[in-house]
Amino acid sequence: MSLPLERVASIDDLRRIARTRVPQPFVDYVESGSFAQLTLARNRNALDRLEFRQTVMNDVSQRNLGSTMVGERVAFPVALGPVGMCGAVRANGEILSCRAAHCANVQFALSTNALLSIEDVAEEVKRPFWFQLYLTRDRGFSRELIERARRAGCTALILTMDLHVEGTRYADVRNGLGVPPELTAFNAWSIISHPRWALGMLGSKRWSFGNYAGRVPASKLKEMARLVKEQLDPSFDASSIDWVRNQWPGKLIIKGILEPGDARIAIEHGADAILVSNHGGRQLDSAPSTVEALPPVLDAVDGRAEVFVDSGIRSGLDMLKFLALGATGCFVGRAYVYGLGAFGEAGVRKALEILRDELDTAMALTGVTDVRHVPRDVVRIPPDLMGPNRGRRMPVRSHSHQTGAPKRKPQIEELNQ
Numbered sequence: 001m002s003l004p005l006e007r008v009a010s011i012d013d014l015r016r017i018a019r020t021r022v023p024q025p026f027v028d029y030v031e032s033g034s035f036a037q038l039t040l041a042r043n044r045n046a047l048d049r050l051e052f053r054q055t056v057m058n059d060v061s062q063r064n065l066g067s068t069m070v071g072e073r074v075a076f077p078v079a080l081g082p083v084g085m086c087g088a089v090r091a092n093g094e095i096l097s098c099r100a101a102h103c104a105n106v107q108f109a110l111s112t113n114a115l116l117s118i119e120d121v122a123e124e125v126k127r128p129f130w131f132q133l134y135l136t137r138d139r140g141f142s143r144e145l146i147e148r149a150r151r152a153g154c155t156a157l158i159l160t161m162d163l164h165v166e167g168t169r170y171a172d173v174r175n176g177l178g179v180p181p182e183l184t185a186f187n188a189w190s191i192i193s194h195p196r197w198a199l200g201m202l203g204s205k206r207w208s209f210g211n212y213a214g215r216v217p218a219s220k221l222k223e224m225a226r227l228v229k230e231q232l233d234p235s236f237d238a239s240s241i242d243w244v245r246n247q248w249p250g251k252l253i254i255k256g257i258l259e260p261g262d263a264r265i266a267i268e269h270g271a272d273a274i275l276v277s278n279h280g281g282r283q284l285d286s287a288p289s290t291v292e293a294l295p296p297v298l299d300a301v302d303g304r305a306e307v308f309v310d311s312g313i314r315s316g317l318d319m320l321k322f323l324a325l326g327a328t329g330c331f332v333g334r335a336y337v338y339g340l341g342a343f344g345e346a347g348v349r350k351a352l353e354i355l356r357d358e359l360d361t362a363m364a365l366t367g368v369t370d371v372r373h374v375p376r377d378v379v380r381i382p383p384d385l386m387g388p389n390r391g392r393r394m395p396v397r398s399h400s401h402q403t404g405a406p407k408r409k410p411q412i413e414e415l416n417q
């Protein structure tokens with residue numbers, strides 16, 4: 001598919017363009033879920049099955065999309081989530097994405113496993129960003145990463161808890177994107193047949209995991225990949241949050257929570273925010289969608305921390321559904337990576353513009369005027385997506401969408417009327 005940037009209408013357009021501009025192994029890397037990809041599909045399926053209530057008796061001429069996430073003002077409540085090897089989609093992709101996020105007045109989170117290092121990005125952007133940490137077996141190295149993030153001025157740390165070991169993505173295995181990575185005939189052909197991508201990569205600041213630079217010579221890609229894999233630490237637990245908390249005085253977001261019990265523990269150990277996530281269907285297959293996981297987590301958190309959500313968001317309408325369920329902010333992964341692959345920084349800006357405009361339109365058509373107060377009854381949840389008592393504490397409007405304030409706690413039967 002070929003379309004000039006100004007005619008791109010949707011995230012799916014960006015996806016189709018990215019698929020023509022990025023070599024297939026990296027397209028597969030981005031798109032794949034783990035194992036049979038059931039959770040990957042379930043995320044989308046659950047979002048698609050939520051229905052909006054169209055209510056039309058409201059003046060929606062004034063709408064507010066501005067909000068805050070961990071105390072930072074954002075133009076609308078979204079952040080670009082951590083994406084490992086983001087720079088393989090487009091040369092220097094981490095810098096381009098961070099700039100695009102800042103241009104749209106939202107935040108960008110750099111992955112521990114990005115191609116560019118914390119310092120590479122910090123040198124090229126004007127504002128602080130967020131850093132995502134995978135705890136490493138070598139805790140000295142984790143400590144170093146936290147310190148480097150602090151020195152670079154990062155304002156929030158995202159601790160990812162759902163990767164004790166990596167979920168298998170079959171396409172990556174077939175494509176030789178395992179450990180060690182293999183240059184298969186298919187990979188070589190894919191690269192040769194994308195000369196613009198390949199030429200761009202010649203200008204990349206790095207070609208391997210920048211945050212680990214210095215531990216293994218950059219030219220030894222296989223050794224580097226082995227090191228990154230070996231450093232995954234299956235031993236971390238709740239006490240590891242204390243360990244991080246002791247060294248990181250800033251905002252701490254715990255990512256990868258699906259269970260209410262885990263959310264409670266994260267808060268008891270000092271989390272400022274919870275990110276309800278199944279890693280975009282890339283970790284535990286057959287785990288629930290985040291549409292199903294979010295309401296019970298919100299009940300458990302009970303207002304003690306911010307609750308964000310990701311996994312499956314491809315439009316501003318999806319964002320409004322999650323906000324109606326009670327999240328205060330959303331993260332996106334693939335939605336912005338498609339923009340990056342299609343048009344670089346301008347593509348990420350476009351992805352954010354699409355998400356914002358769609359959120360705004362969806363708000364207007366559901367009678368919502370303030371993104372910070374999206375009433376719960378804006379969406380109708382099919383009963384099979386809702387366990388017993390789920391959504392009990394969700395606010396519901398009593399007569400006008402515009403007040404947004406909960407008037408009383410509804411019973412579950414009322415929520416779906």
Ligand SMILES: Cc1cc2nc3c(=O)[nH]c(=O)nc-3n(C[C@H](O)[C@H](O)[C@H](O)COP(=O)(O)O)c2cc1C
Pocket residue numbers: 029030031081082083084085111112113114132160255277278279280281282310311312313331332333334335
């Ligand atoms: C290609 C790719 C790489 C990712 N790498 C990381 C990572 O390094 N650290 C992390 O915490 N999450 C990582 N994630 C998960 C995302 O942060 C996010 O949870 C997920 O993409 C959300 O689902 P979505 O892609 O459907 O929006 C990655 C996701 C993708 C698609």
